Amino acid sequence: MLKYALLGFLKYRSLTGYDLKRIMDTSTTNFWHADLSQIYKTLKTLEAEAAITATVEQQTERPDKKIYTITDKGLADLAQWLATPLTETTPLKEILLLKLFFSGDSSSTHLLTQLRLQRELHQQQLAQYQQQTLADMAENIALMGADANDVLLWDATRRAGILYEEMYVRWLDETIERIAAQFQEGAS
Amino acid sequence: MLKYALLGFLKYRSLTGYDLKRIMDTSTTNFWHADLSQIYKTLKTLEAEAAITATVEQQTERPDKKIYTITDKGLADLAQWLATPLTETTPLKEILLLKLFFSGDSSSTHLLTQLRLQRELHQQQLAQYQQQTLADMAENIALMGADANDVLLWDATRRAGILYEEMYVRWLDETIERIAAQFQEGAS
DNA sequence: AGTTACATGTAAAACGTTACATGATTGT
DNA sequence: ACAATCATGTAACGTTTTACATGTAACT
Numbered sequence: 001m002l003k004y005a006l007l008g009f010l011k012y013r014s015l016t017g018y019d020l021k022r023i024m025d026t027s028t029t030n031f032w033h034a035d036l037s038q039i040y041k042t043l044k045t046l047e048a049e050a051a052i053t054a055t056v057e058q059q060t061e062r063p064d065k066k067i068y069t070i071t072d073k074g075l076a077d078l079a080q081w082l083a084t085p086l087t088e089t090t091p092l093k094e095i096l097l098l099k100l101f102f103s104g105d106s107s108s109t110h111l112l113t114q115l116r117l118q119r120e121l122h123q124q125q126l127a128q129y130q131q132q133t134l135a136d137m138a139e140n141i142a143l144m145g146a147d148a149n150d151v152l153l154w155d156a157t158r159r160a161g162i163l164y165e166e167m168y169v170r171w172l173d174e175t176i177e178r179i180a181a182q183f184q185e186g187a188s
Numbered sequence: 189m190l191k192y193a194l195l196g197f198l199k200y201r202s203l204t205g206y207d208l209k210r211i212m213d214t215s216t217t218n219f220w221h222a223d224l225s226q227i228y229k230t231l232k233t234l235e236a237e238a239a240i241t242a243t244v245e246q247q248t249e250r251p252d253k254k255i256y257t258i259t260d261k262g263l264a265d266l267a268q269w270l271a272t273p274l275t276e277t278t279p280l281k282e283i284l285l286l287k288l289f290f291s292g293d294s295s296s297t298h299l300l301t302q303l304r305l306q307r308e309l310h311q312q313q314l315a316q317y318q319q320q321t322l323a324d325m326a327e328n329i330a331l332m333g334a335d336a337n338d339v340l341l342w343d344a345t346r347r348a349g350i351l352y353e354e355m356y357v358r359w360l361d362e363t364i365e366r367i368a369a370q371f372q373e374g375a376s
Numbered sequence: 377a378g379t380t381a382c383a384t385g386t387a388a389a390a391c392g393t394t395a396c397a398t399g400a401t402t403g404t
Numbered sequence: 405a406c407a408a409t410c411a412t413g414t415a416a417c418g419t420t421t422t423a424c425a426t427g428t429a430a431c432t
Contacts, residue, residue: 099274226419387423
């Protein structure tokens with residue numbers, strides 16, 4: 001999947017692995033993230049598949065740059081991925097829910113502390129999404145040469161983040177209340 | 189992480205890999221799922237760590253069963269995991285959002301078709317959560333010998349599923365509307 | 377006659393994380 | 405003085421997925 005994310009960015013312009021990491025961290029990281037070493041590894045694979053080509057730019061005061069450019073094959077691979085409809089939903093993996101599921105023997109104070117901490121984290125994430133304006137996206141828009149459609153879709157992903165975090169905080173509030181009211185302290 | 193899920197279930201009673209798969213598929217699958225072969229591999233690891241022990245039950249008409257039992261070390265490992273607070277949120281990985289992000293050049297009809305398909309899938313998932321009553325959980329409750337606290341927490345995870353799917357459908361509706369109204373057909 | 381349920385796994389590949397290694401420049 | 409930014413990667417480990425392999429019994 002990361003493969004297609006990298007191709008997606010490289011379609012706009014040629015970039016280094018380091019660039020790609022920086023751009024992902026300011027755009028897709030809330031629904032798709034990757035580690036630098038993983039990006040380098042995936043770029044190598046893509047190069048082997050002839051989906052991208054590399055050119056080295058010599059630098060004197062910094063390490064040399066390896067700039068990757070998407071090939072026709074890369075463009076075709078990306079187009080094919082985008083054209084294939086998703087016939088399933090992405091399954092969730094939520095550590096908090098897993099933990100909660102097995103916490104029947106925990107004390108309610110311990111549970112409430114954990115849930116309140118998570119509430120704070122999600123609240124912060126929500127605030128961050130809400131503060132992100134078009135101005136904050138301007139840098140990426142300029143760098144990538146994004147058009148109106150791109151901005152519409154990028155904003156839709158930000159909107160998804162807002163709704164997700166709002167939902168999460170609401171669920172935590174509800175769950176905190178229920179545990180505070182009904183949880184029985186164990187005799188075990 | 190799967191490691192702790194398996195220990196969590198084995199705390200209630202001794203089970204085979206096959207049992208664990210079946211139970212996960214009817215309880216945690218919406219926020220934590222695993223493949224059978226992954227479960228078998230993880231059980232092997234847990235056995236090597238002395239967190240569980242295995243006993244073989246001979247069967248004549250079915251393959252022999254390998255029944256796993258949690259050890260004191262396993263109980264301690266699980267307790268330690270449960271006691272450790274989560275200081276971060278679980279990052280999302282959502283393929284639909286990733287695809288959407290790079291779909292600026294797609295046609296609006298193609299995008300709308302994909303989004304409507306996803307809407308249907310999430311709507312179905314929502315309906316399934318909503319129909320799940322206590323009666324449906326009864327089998328697992330009886331099998332695991334769950335108490336009131338367990339049921340409260342298990343229901344909280346189901347409630348999270350409902351809120352998540354409601355949120356997702358709402359976001360899809362909103363996004364479908366925006367694309368229908370504002371998406372420019374490309375001249376590229 | 378074909379699928380599902382039961383019950384175990386192996387092998388290979390793909391994907392992801394963490395730690396390590398290098399080395400200059402810029403900011404605190 | 406120390407951390408951050410720039411810029412590349414390797415090595416080891418850990419997790420997850422996909423495909424393959426076996427074999428009976430019950431259901432459709």
